[in-house]
Amino acid sequence: MTVAASDCIFCRIAQGEIPSGRIYADEELFAFHDIHPKRPVHFLIIPKQHLASLADATPEHQALLGKMLLKAGELARNLGLQEGFRTLINTGRIGGQEVYHLHVHILGGPEPVGPMVSG
Ligand code: 5GP
Ligand code: ZN
Numbered sequence: 095m096t097v098a099a100s101d102c103i104f105c106r107i108a109q110g111e112i113p114s115g116r117i118y119a120d121e122e123l124f125a126f127h128d129i130h131p132k133r134p135v136h137f138l139i140i141p142k143q144h145l146a147s148l149a150d151a152t153p154e155h156q157a158l159l160g161k162m163l164l165k166a167g168e169l170a171r172n173l174g175l176q177e178g179f180r181t182l183i184n185t186g187r188i189g190g191q192e193v194y195h196l197h198v199h200i201l202g203g204p205e206p207v208g209p210m211v212s213g
Contacts (some may be wrong), residue, residue, distance in 0.1 A: 104195035108142045118169055122158060125169055133180075134203030135173050139166055145196045148185045166200050175202040 106112045108124040115127035117137055128136040139162050145151060151159060163181070170179045180200035184191040201207050 101191075102144055102195050104140050105144050106195060108140060109135050114121045117173075118165065123161060123165055125165065125180070129155075130198070133201040133207060135175060135179070136167065136199065136201045138197045139169070139198055141197060146194045147191060147196055148183050151196070156189055166198055170200050170202065173202075175200075178189075178202065180207040 100106075103112065107114045107126060108119075114129075115137075116124070117127065118125040118139075119142075122142055123139060124142055125137055125139045128138055141155075141158055141162065143158075145155065165182055167202065179200055182199040183189075183197070184199075
C-alpha cells in the first residue's frame with residue numbers, strides 16, 4: 095500500500111503535527127505510547143522518515159533497523175521492563191498491519207505477555 099507522507103498518521107505524529115504520548119525522539123527515530131495499549135506498557139518506535147513496512151526495507155535501511163531494535167531495549171529498560179518484553183512488527187495484510195509506516199511494538203508489564211500468536 096502506498097501512502098503519501100502527508101497523509102500518513104505516523105509521519106504526522108513524528109513531525110509533531112498530531113499529539114502523542116512521546117517517549118523519545120532523535121534525528122532518526124520517534125517513540126510514543128500506543129493509543130490503544132494491549133498491555134500495561136505498550137509503545138511504538140518508528141523511523142521519522144516514511145517507510146511503509148518491513149517488506150519495503152532495503153539494504154540502505156540496515157543501520158536504521160538496527161537502531162530501532164537497540165532503542166527498543168533501551169527504552170524498555172527505562173520504562174521498567176527489566177524482566178522482559180515482547181517486540182512485534184506486523185507486516186502487510188497477512189501480518190495484520192493497520193498503519194503503513196514501519197513501527198516496532200514493545201509490550202510488557204508485570205504479567206507474561208502470553209503466546210506468540212493465537213492459533
Ligand atoms: P499495526 O496493526 O499497524 O501493527 O499497529 C498499529 C498500532 O498503532 C495500533 O496498536 C494502534 O493502536 C496504534 N495507533 C493507531 N493510530 C494511532 C494514533 O493516532 N496514535 C497512537 N499513539 N497510536 C496509534
Ligand atoms: Zn509515514
